[in-house]
Amino acid sequence: MKQFEVPTGYRSRLISAIKLKRKEQDKLKKDYSPTILDLGKVKIHLARHFGFCYGVENAIDIAYKTIGENEGKRIFLLSEMIHNPQVNEDLLKKGVQFLQDTSGNEIIPLSSLTSEDVVIIPAFGTTLELEAKIQNKGIDIQKYNTTCPFVEKVWNRGEQIAKKGYSILIHGKPKHEETRATFSHAAANTPSLILNDMEDTIVLGKIITGELPLSHFEDYFKGKHSANFDPAIHLQKFGVINQTTQLATDTQAISDYLKQIIIEKYGTENIAAHFADTRDTLCYATNDNQSAVIGLLKVPADLAIVMGGKNSSNSSHLVELCEQKLPTYFIDDASKIIDSTHIISTEWRTKKDNTISDYLPKQDSVTILMTSGASCPDTVVEGVIRKITSFYGIENYLECMVEKWETLIP
Numbered sequence: 001m002k003q004f005e006v007p008t009g010y011r012s013r014l015i016s017a018i019k020l021k022r023k024e025q026d027k028l029k030k031d032y033s034p035t036i037l038d039l040g041k042v043k044i045h046l047a048r049h050f051g052f053c054y055g056v057e058n059a060i061d062i063a064y065k066t067i068g069e070n071e072g073k074r075i076f077l078l079s080e081m082i083h084n085p086q087v088n089e090d091l092l093k094k095g096v097q098f099l100q101d102t103s104g105n106e107i108i109p110l111s112s113l114t115s116e117d118v119v120i121i122p123a124f125g126t127t128l129e130l131e132a133k134i135q136n137k138g139i140d141i142q143k144y145n146t147t148c149p150f151v152e153k154v155w156n157r158g159e160q161i162a163k164k165g166y167s168i169l170i171h172g173k174p175k176h177e178e179t180r181a182t183f184s185h186a187a188a189n190t191p192s193l194i195l196n197d198m199e200d201t202i203v204l205g206k207i208i209t210g211e212l213p214l215s216h217f218e219d220y221f222k223g224k225h226s227a228n229f230d231p232a233i234h235l236q237k238f239g240v241i242n243q244t245t246q247l248a249t250d251t252q253a254i255s256d257y258l259k260q261i262i263i264e265k266y267g268t269e270n271i272a273a274h275f276a277d278t279r280d281t282l283c284y285a286t287n288d289n290q291s292a293v294i295g296l297l298k299v300p301a302d303l304a305i306v307m308g309g310k311n312s313s314n315s316s317h318l319v320e321l322c323e324q325k326l327p328t329y330f331i332d333d334a335s336k337i338i339d340s341t342h343i344i345s346t347e348w349r350t351k352k353d354n355t356i357s358d359y360l361p362k363q364d365s366v367t368i369l370m371t372s373g374a375s376c377p378d379t380v381v382e383g384v385i386r387k388i389t390s391f392y393g394i395e396n397y398l399e400c401m402v403e404k405w406e407t408l409i410p
Helices: 013-025 054-069 085-093 128-135 149-163 177-187 198-209 215-221 248-266 268-274 284-296 313-322 378-390 395-407
Strands: 035-038 042-046 075-077 118-120 167-171 192-195 238-242 303-307 328-331 342-346 353-357 366-372
Touching: 013 378, 013 395, 042 378, 054 075, 054 085, 054 118, 054 149, 128 177, 149 167, 149 177, 149 238, 167 177, 167 248, 177 192, 192 198, 198 215, 198 248, 238 248, 248 268, 248 284, 284 313, 284 366, 303 313, 303 378, 313 328, 313 366, 328 342, 366 378, 378 395
Parallel strands: 042 366, 075 118, 167 192, 167 238, 303 328, 303 366
Antiparallel strands: 035 042, 342 353
């Protein structure tokens, strides 16, 4: 796999050593058991897979090279590079400016751009409409394109099935940058519709079976479909693709549910004529991180800590999985751990921060499950480990642990 140049400030000696050793032991990534850091009073179980994925490292590599190659020029990002506050703040410090916020609202007028400016497409990709506006300013919008290859894979698969006459249903959060980009690309090729969750899917299923009238489609899905989507026609033959950071199990459940409805309506022998097989669009990193959390949750523990930006979809889904089993705290870095008694945790649904008391159990030892989202630097994970261990007076023990893991690497 391609190696990327990621700033050393995002790397961690401890985490790098652990990841290298686990990769050496499990090249086929079949083992989802966590890594155990036994520090005496603190026992930490790290998920098998966590942190920067291929797409994020690719985006960071391109962004920092772009800065280095364009000294003296104005450099803009269409929106946040990735959903990680540390990375985005570092880019701002280096002079990069954001044209839009995460909701697509304009921060800097596009009219102020000139052909001499540099514009970077973030890892989520962007809409064809925005690309055209930038291109019309005389800027080569594709020159510094950090769109994740796995997001582009979804777009390409959508284009393939569109050419075969299928309409497209997108499992994604309607306001998310990636979903807006995927919808734009899909709708350019075929009538398209966004499904936020299983609730949307069940309503759509009832429209397909006739349990709900076709008129209910516009009432319920207003603003979530392309202008040319006719439910009387375009729900007869479709495929399901997704926002790559959704829960893979949710996407599969939505796809399976709709497939069963199509089978009941048209018969098993006619399924291919009405339902496209798109299982190959699920992102490997999303699958790996979520599967690793499922493996992590087999361990008895006192609490879980998930690290990632509050706007990070893939991070929030890891929180969603963990909180089904035990108390879970969602933070973007160690600064949210105020002391041994108080922590500022983000509620993953509302994105609101809450100060929580007594998050660590009042006992001599503690077992903590830890993981992080695909846009979270490894330094954040190490920083959180160091902050927690400082409350138990075992910082020196941690230094020995770092040296131990480094000696395991050939």
